[in-house]
Amino acid sequence: MGNEMVFELNEPLDMHLHLRDADMLKLVGPLTSKTFSGALIMPNLVPPVTTKEALLAYKERIKEACKDDNFEPFVTLFFKNDYSYEFLEDIKNDIIGIKLYPAGITTNSETGVSSMNVENLRPTLESMSKLGIPLCIHGETNGFVMDREKEFMPIYESLAVAFPDLKIIMEHITTKEAIELLDKYDNLYATVTLHHLLITLDDVAGGMLAPHLFCKPIAKRPEDRTALLNAALKAHPKLMFGSDSAPHPKHKKECCGCAAGVFTSPIALQVLVELFEKHNCLDKLNAFVSTNAKKIYDLNLTNKTIKLIKKDFVVPAIYEYKNENVVPMYAGETISWSIESIN
Ligand code: DOR
Ligand code: ZN
Numbered sequence: 001m002g003n004e005m006v007f008e009l010n011e012p013l014d015m016h017l018h019l020r021d022a023d024m025l026k027l028v029g030p031l032t033s034k035t036f037s038g039a040l041i042m043p044n045l046v047p048p049v050t051t052k053e054a055l056l057a058y059k060e061r062i063k064e065a066c067k068d069d070n071f072e073p074f075v076t077l078f079f080k081n082d083y084s085y086e087f088l089e090d091i092k093n094d095i096i097g098i099k100l101y102p103a104g105i106t107t108n109s110e111t112g113v114s115s116m117n118v119e120n121l122r123p124t125l126e127s128m129s130k131l132g133i134p135l136c137i138h139g140e141t142n143g144f145v146m147d148r149e150k151e152f153m154p155i156y157e158s159l160a161v162a163f164p165d166l167k168i169i170m171e172h173i174t175t176k177e178a179i180e181l182l183d184k185y186d187n188l189y190a191t192v193t194l195h196h197l198l199i200t201l202d203d204v205a206g207g208m209l210a211p212h213l214f215c216k217p218i219a220k221r222p223e224d225r226t227a228l229l230n231a232a233l234k235a236h237p238k239l240m241f242g243s244d245s246a247p248h249p250k251h252k253k254e255c256c257g258c259a260a261g262v263f264t265s266p267i268a269l270q271v272l273v274e275l276f277e278k279h280n281c282l283d284k285l286n287a288f289v290s291t292n293a294k295k296i297y298d299l300n301l302t303n304k305t306i307k308l309i310k311k312d313f314v315v316p317a318i319y320e321y322k323n324e325n326v327v328p329m330y331a332g333e334t335i336s337w338s339i340e341s342i343n
Pocket of ligand 2: 016018042178244246
């Protein structure tokens, strides 16, 4: 006692999160709501969230699953290019943003947009821009897997130029090109995951195949990871933490035809502290996981303080509830920081 190392985080936010539904929501919801103040929730359910009724009902189910915690679910709508102005005006105060998926690019995105051409997207984007609704984008083409994000950069540029008043968030960026683009346009922002700060393609497929590290976008090259890490460690003001924690049941990961997604919710804060401590950047962590997002999305949150302590935490091999289960990143491994208290 006495010389234990502790670190406090205030109102941590996860600005890109998959909570799923039903029993999986009941399993994973509390693993975020316990330690985070709020999260931006992805709409790629089956079917995707495209109506006010579905949105409000989903938000209620999330609140119910997370009811023991002081937690704000910021829900999003699944982008369609034919939303009317009146519909968006009516739903504006219930959503934090709208998530755009190119069709078929990842899990449950089949009904996403089939053409990223600006004119094809203009009706909805013009309304969003007028109403001040942020646009979150899964920025990948359907090109060669390692080039998909890089190939999407001109699309981000054309959208940033065509809609200068629209806040555009490049979700889960994985490349040095995306980091460079961040500083080129005032209205471009980004989220970055925990796993993309830690791993490269080598960790996924360089040795024995690691299905629990397989995700979209796929982890890239060492120089990409370095660019992402440098931006995160200095808490680049346009960059936010968004875990993209994406649970799939164990049998859908450990099989032929592995689903994409890394489940990091229960370890995210501990590993972030470990990472920022290792690089002597703990003074930047609150900005990266909280204040940057508060400023970008103009969020007000009630106080929540997470105290972490430098003490070993053995990551559970699996999390289970009823018939659902999910294997976390670093399952069975030891990390050097633990959650001490939550106030
Ligand atoms: O790895 C991923 N999993 N990437 C995504 O874009 C979607 C997510 C999911 O929903 O499973
Ligand atoms: Zn995602």
